[in-house]
Amino acid sequence: MSQHVRVAIIGAGFGGLGTAIRLKQEGIDDFVVLEKAGAVGGTWQINDYPGAQCDVPSLIYSFSFAPNPNWSRLYPLQSELKDYMHHCAVDHDVLPHVRFHTEVTHASWDDDAQLWRIATSTGDLTAQVLVGAIGPFSAPAVPDIPGLDTFAGTxxxxxxxxxEHDLHGERVGVIGTGASAVQFIPxxxxxAGHLTVFQRTPTWILPHPDRPVSKVTQTVYRRVPGAQKAARKAWELTFEALVPGFIHExxxxxxxxxMARALLKKQVKDPELRARLTPSYAVGCKRPTFSNAYYPALTADNATVVSDGIVEITERGIVTADGTEHELDTIIxxxxxxxxxHPGFDLVHGRGGxxxxDRWREGEMAAYLGTTLHDFPNLFLILGPNSGVYTSAVITIEDQVHYIVxxxxxxxxxxxxxxxxxxxAQQEFLEWADKGLSKSVFLTGGCHSYYLSPTGRNFTHYPGFSAGFRARTSTVDLDHYVARRVAKEGVPA
Known part of the structure; x- marks a missing residue:
């Protein structure tokens, strides 16, 4: 007989752990966290490439209820974030609720029984409520390039x-110049013996303000009540000040x-290379990227930037549109x-199967407040469509978890x-979000980014300040929901 729980949570990243911790704080112990990896951490457990670092300050990329006075840097490193999340899980006693090495293979809503039936790699279970906290940065996008599987190297x-692979002395090719590549390329x-970077679209690079957190600052955070909270609020307001430029003007x-052009001019002296590294779209249209080491890496004697499109990959390397075959030992x-x-979208089935x-391919990527979805009763999404505020994903997560509770x-x-x-209600929210984002830099800045759906709709951002999102998720308006009640004899009414 399968186990039944009140709440099943998919994923043990910030979203899953945040939900689990809040349930414990509310006195709800009847829940389980289903995690396919062997440790908590989500994005920061699986993305452990060299140089992996959050591009949001540690003071706001952390739980408000679990301040850490010991952050070593202004912008936290991957390993430190992973450790922080583990300590949060231990301190709030949620690890006993986590099933590690448990991959969800199918989840379907049973309308007659009014519950979710969940199949996993370690057994089946049912749940009244399902929380999807799979994370947006958990499924890698592998490009469909002819011949990729024929390459003889790594x-x-x-x-x-x-x-385990040693890159020393190798001819290394990197495809892509997004946020991850900007961090690992340096x-x-x-x-590398020689590094070839294949760039389709240049990225705006801003000077990185990261620095070590001094021992004095750490001591103040530990000993002065409210100091770290005040610093967190200051960072929130700093990021919120960018909202008018992103959304309205x-x-x-x-x-x-x-600032970005000044950094480029300072670090790239070759005018031809500088021209190829200069984006043609507005700052903010794609994800802002910070680095003080990216341009120096590209201008090193053993580095080449290739802007011609990739035609195919051969046994020996990459062939570009100009006919050149770039011989390589490793492709990253x-x-x-x-x-x-995301493959996780195809695992969760609502009413009618x-x-x-399927729903999002048939129409638009949409969910009410980025959290609930029509035809999917008792399903709550973390970081769903149009829930992204401009401070920190963790701030969005805490607001959504409050809404779930x-x-x-x-x-x-x-x-x-x-x-x-x-x-x-779902359609009204979608139309409201579209109207609010219609003049945003994401849609008018002259680029196509991962912020946009296949139809060109911005499904990522919330069209306003984080305080507005917090206000809308502070209470549940039952007028926006269809509710099924329990009759006295214990069956749905």
Whole structure:
């Protein structure tokens, strides 16, 4: 007989752990966290490439209820984030609820029984409520390049870094110049015999403000009540100040562009290379990237930047549109993640057997407040469509987790078996988000980024300040939901 729990959570990253910890704080122990890896950490457990570092300050890329006065750097490194999350899990006693090495293979809503039936690699279970916290940066995007499987050398994606492979003295090719590549390229270049970077679109690079956190600052955070909280609030306000430029008037981003151009001019002396490294789109249209080491790596004597498109991959290397075959020993794919077609979307099936992936392929990537989805009762998404605020994903997560807890309270108070957002409420939120983002730099800045769905809709961002998102997720308006109640004899009414 399969186990039944009140809440099943998929994923043990910030979203899954945040949900689990909040449930414990609310006195809810009847839950399980299903994690396919062998440790907590999510994005920061699997993305361990050299140079992996968060591009959001540690003070706001952490739980508000678990301040860490001992961050070693202003912008946290991957290993430190992973350790922080492990300590949070231990301190809040959620590890006993985590099933490691457990991969969800199928989840379907049983409308008659009013519960979720979940199949995993370690056994089946049922749950009243399902929380999807799979994370947007967990499924690598492998480019469909002819001949990739014929290459005689070593190939790996940055998300699955081959730490056993020695790059010293090798001819290394990197495909992609996004956020991950900008971080690992400076680590690869000194090792490689020669580094060839295949660039499709240049990236705006801003000076990185990262620095060590002094012992004095750490001491103040530990000993002065409210000091770290005040510093966190200051960083939140700093990032919130960018919202008008992102959303309403992209011209306000001009100072950032001037900073990026100054860094490029300072670090890249060759005018021809500098021209190829200069984006044609507005700053902010793609994900902002910070580095003080990226341009020096590209201008090193053992590095080459190739801007011609890739035609095919042969046994010996990469052939570009100009006919050149670039002979290589190793190819590293810095090609990002499957944001719009994450395989996890096809594992969760709502009413009538339709999967999230099917629903979003048939229409638009949409969810009410980025959290609930019509035809998927008792399903709550973490970091779903249009939930991304401009401070930190962890701030979004905490607001969504609060909303989930409020929904659980409403269900308990009113003896509800299920809650399902109405199609009308979901559509209204989608249209409101689209209108709010219509003048944003993401849509008017002249680029195509992972922020956009296949139809060109920005499915990533919330069209306003984080305080607005927090206000909208502070309570559950049952007028936006269809509720099924429990009759006195214990069956749905």
């Amino acid at each position: 190939v790996f994606h940055s998300q699955a870094w081959n730490h 680590r690869v270049q000194p090792q 992209p011209k306000l981003q001009k100072p950032l562009e001037l 794919l810095g090609t990002g993640f499957r944001m719009t077609d 339709v999967s999230i992936g 409020e929904a659980l309270r409403e269900m308990e108070r009113a003896d509800l078996r299920s809650l399902e957002v109405t199609a009308e």
